[in-house]
Amino acid sequence: MRKRSAGAVWLGLLVAGMPDPGRVLIAVGLERTDRPDVLDVLRCTQSVESVFAGMGVPVEKLFVHSDDFPGLERVREEILCRTPLKVFNLFEGFSGDSGKEISFASMLENLGVPFTGNPSKTLGRCLDKESAKQLLAKGGIPVPRGVFIDKPGGSPWKGLEFPLFVKPCFEDGSVGIQKDSLVQEEAGIERTLRRKLKEFPRGIVLEEFIPGREFNVGFLGTPPYEVLGVSMIDYSRYSGSLPFLHYGSKWDPACVEFNEILPVLEEGIGSSLRESLVKTARKAGEVLGCRGYFRVDLREREGCPYVLDVNPNPDINEDSGFARQGQKRGYSYPEVVERILAYAG
């Protein structure tokens, strides 16, 4: 496909009937940290800002600090001073406190300012993996069998089939997912659970490990959504790697899996499996009330897709899986960003 300039893209979208974006305020959290997943959001802010600046759209940044909470008065004032606008919401809470993401979106809803991505209710549902699973199961969507644990003791693994997987209930981006997340047998499980609970006292999820290929499906818009693409990881191709996406594989360039595992796009997925993945993922988005843009992570067991995780507002950096899916579909990076803005609500 011939590459078009950002300006041409913008004109094209106007011709296609996309609304005028007005002024864009990019909201992002600012904290002192060296955590790569947090720094990556700042990098994304720059990319999104460059897209709008390149299109000649007025764009400003709004940094949110932890001491703005609980009231968010300063932030509210700043937003009110800069109307008319849309907020491009890249605020994801702070390290160890993802819940602020929900309060921030809720504040934007109360102000009545259109903002990109998912509403506060959806963020709340998805940031609590156990609640999300329960809602999905109620909606008839296959999820791994498992239990929520917030205190040590008992034998919560009874009735579940090993191998099991343990992950924090209220984190994302593979935070807290390491080698010891995969538990092969009963011996030592109690110690692992105690250790994980100490690190994540709000709670962990212990569930059956789904060993098959991993997929993610990216979506844009409102139900029934536009499918951006389907990506696949076949762990059997990487003999020396752990068979799941742990923190290092997503964020640490020194980690073998970081360099080795790259999801393949729209290849090697039979058409009936692809159809079933998209159908299941779309339904998961609908059940959780997703809007704007989101990505559903799934794994396959005996041809059946299981939903592991629904990611509202996933990474949209230029080199992200989401942007790569867009490219494969024929959207340049500025077009993906513009579409996300167009769905602000």
Ligand SMILES: Nc1ncnc2c1ncn2[C@@H]1O[C@H](COP(=O)(O)OP(=O)(O)O)[C@@H](O)[C@H]1O
């Ligand atoms: N039940 C499971 N079975 C197999 N792999 C899993 C399971 N749950 C999580 N994983 C692996 O861990 C990764 C991160 O888990 P996920 O639930 O997506 O949380 P996060 O919000 O941190 O991305 C997944 O991409 C997958 O590789």
Ligand SMILES: [Mg+2]
């Ligand atoms: Mg995930």
